[in-house]
Amino acid sequence: MRHFTSVFDLPDLANALKMACEIKSNPFGFQHLGKNKTMVLIFFNSSLRTRLSTQKAAMNLGMNTMVLNVNQDGWRMESELGVIMDGDKPEHLREAIPVIGRFCDIIGVRAFANFESREDDYAEKILNQFIQLSGVPVVSMEAATRHPLQSFADLLTIEEYKTKPRPKVVLSWAPHPKVLPQAVPNSFVEWMRQTDYEFVVTHPKGYELSPMFMGDLKVEYDQDRAFESADFIYAKNWSSYTEYGEILSKDMSWTVTTEKMALTDHARFMHCLPVRRNMIVTDEVLDGPSSIVVDEAENRVYSAQTVLKMILEG
């Protein structure tokens, strides 16, 4: 594997999951792979778990890491071609990317959707420039349309907690005060469709995800029906794809509550974090025994480490 931007970059998902479990039980077993290798992590957007877990994963493999927060400590970067650079952006991605590539062996990039144009976001303009211009392997740490390291950790967590071979997993939209990308739900759908789980997506009308991710998957618009006999509730907010970047609803009747969790089959509650308490989910659910959000976050280390190990092994 050279680059990692989606589930389809993994040569074999079942094998990758097996490797993640092995790494989790023996995290320092492959330290030789990263000796004298450097990973640069570039952030165009904020991060807590992705930054720390990816650095930890690289360090577990014996790598060195360097972090650049582009919009805080770097030069502001232009990404459009053919512009007269007379504004507030002194550096162009076309030089910055190959320069960064000369300083390291792997680049991790976080570049969210910027919601100026759906076409540009869904073309993954920033991520693809890194792939084209850096000369080194590139790992997505959440791009405009996907968050594959998160979904890998989510799948690993479900595998650890499932009590039946074919659990019912529900992705539920929930309200949020701000415009959020579709990357996490897109990716979650993409990874769940690679499993044989019973998988249900529920959201209010107008929040349909891109057909590119949903394929022939049907939406259950009744959240209560979707929750019936579920084993895992994966809550997430996203903004509209069809009315791109719009907030169409803040309907608090979609918040995950103890009453809603009671409709499930003792389901576990999952969220990628950071989570808006008492908007997405009540304190009672998040602080209660069904919540596995911290274990889910811990697994970010092992999903990243599996990916980095596969890249280091070529």
Ligand code: SN0
């Ligand atoms: C990001 C998102 O894609 O939804 C990252 C999740 C891993 N989440 C946010 O930006 C949350 C920001 C907020 O204001 O709650």
